Amino acid sequence: MKLNRHEHYFSPCPICKRKEYEFRANVLGIPLDFITASGIFSPREIDRGSLILVENMELRRNSKVLDLGCGYGFIGIMAAKLCPSCHVTMVDINERAVWAAKINLKRNLVGNASAKQSFMFSTLKDEMFDIILLNPPMAAGLDICYEMIQKSFEHLKLDGLFQIVARNNKGGSRLSDKMSAIFGNVEVLAKEAGFWVYKSIKTNNSLL
Numbered sequence: 001m002k003l004n005r006h007e008h009y010f011s012p013c014p015i016c017k018r019k020e021y022e023f024r025a026n027v028l029g030i031p032l033d034f035i036t037a038s039g040i041f042s043p044r045e046i047d048r049g050s051l052i053l054v055e056n057m058e059l060r061r062n063s064k065v066l067d068l069g070c071g072y073g074f075i076g077i078m079a080a081k082l083c084p085s086c087h088v089t090m091v092d093i094n095e096r097a098v099w100a101a102k103i104n105l106k107r108n109l110v111g112n113a114s115a116k117q118s119f120m121f122s123t124l125k126d127e128m129f130d131i132i133l134l135n136p137p138m139a140a141g142l143d144i145c146y147e148m149i150q151k152s153f154e155h156l157k158l159d160g161l162f163q164i165v166a167r168n169n170k171g172g173s174r175l176s177d178k179m180s181a182i183f184g185n186v187e188v189l190a191k192e193a194g195f196w197v198y199k200s201i202k203t204n205n206s207l208l
Contacts, residue, residue, distance in 0.1 A: 018096065027054060030081050032156040035105045036072045040097045041137070043072070049195050050074050050135050053165035056190035059083040063130035066091070066155070068148060073101035073115060075133050077123045086131075088113035091124065109203050128157045134164040138171050145171070146178050153182050156202045163189070168196040182206075 019038040025046055026032065034044035042050075054075055060064070063086045067076030070090035080088040090105075090113060092098050101115035118124060132152045136145040152162050162183065166172030168191070176198050180186040183200035190197040 027051065027078060028082070030078070032074075032077070033104075034072055034074070034100075035103050035107065036100050037096055040094065040100060041071045046074055047135070048193055049127070049165045049167070051068065052190060052195045053108055053133065053163065053194050053197055054078045054181055055137060057133060057163050058131075058161055058189070058199065059086060060130060061085045062162075063087075064128070064153075065089070065131045066129045067123075068120070068132055068134045068152065069116060069137055070101050071097050071135075073104040075135065076101070076113055076115070077104060077108050077110055079131075079133065080110045080174075081108070084112060086112060089124070089127075089129070090115040091118035091120075093117065093119045120148060121139055121155055124155065129160060131161045131163070132156060132159055134162075136164055136175065138166065142171060142174060149175065149178050149182055153202060153206070158202055160202045162200045162202070163197065165195055165197045167194050169194065172196050172198070 016039045021036045021043050024033050026104060038144055058083055058194060065079050065086050065088040067088060067090040070076050070092045073090055076090035077086045090101050095117050098115050098117045105113055167173050176186050179200040184206045185200055187199045188196055189199050
């Protein structure tokens with residue numbers, strides 16, 4: 001996998017000098033406290049796309065949830081907070097992001113989630129999930145994002161939900177088309193500030 005210098009956040013070991021940041025936020029009435037660092041996506045504030053996904057994602061009680069490409073952990077932590085009966089797994093290729101995510105789980109007193117380094121599903125083996133959440137790494141290219149959609153389908157249980165956020169006019173419409181081709185269905189959950197939240201369900205028809 002060849003990445004250019006603009007894509008250092010989607011790499012196992014970021015090459016940029018490490019500089020740490022801290023910030024607090026309140027999302028949906030939940031106070032949050034984060035540590036991040038350079039070489040992680042959007043290290044100084046919650047990015048708009050992830051915020052819109054969190055505000056509109058669908059969760060189900062007692063679900064196994066995957067935050068795919070978790071960064072410093074915002075989406076996964078919010079899923080765990082909003083659905084205490086769920087267990088959330090958070091993975092990222094970036095070792096620096098996983099370092100931050102593990103700290104942020106402790107900082108935010110999250111007991112129903114865990115974080116580990118993984119290139120997509122490489123360390124998850126045959127593990128299956130009820131819900132997969134993704135803010136796709138568009139800077140890494142559409143082929144990587146397409147692969148994440150395909151592998152998410154393979155790791156979803158029947159009736160499982162796959163939900164992503166993307167700018168519709170900057171690759172999001174292509175990701176939506178890919179979701180429709182793989183799952184046989186796609187629904188728009190929200191449109192805000194150019195970001196669209198898309199959902200697909202793994203059904204019996206998806207397997208035909």
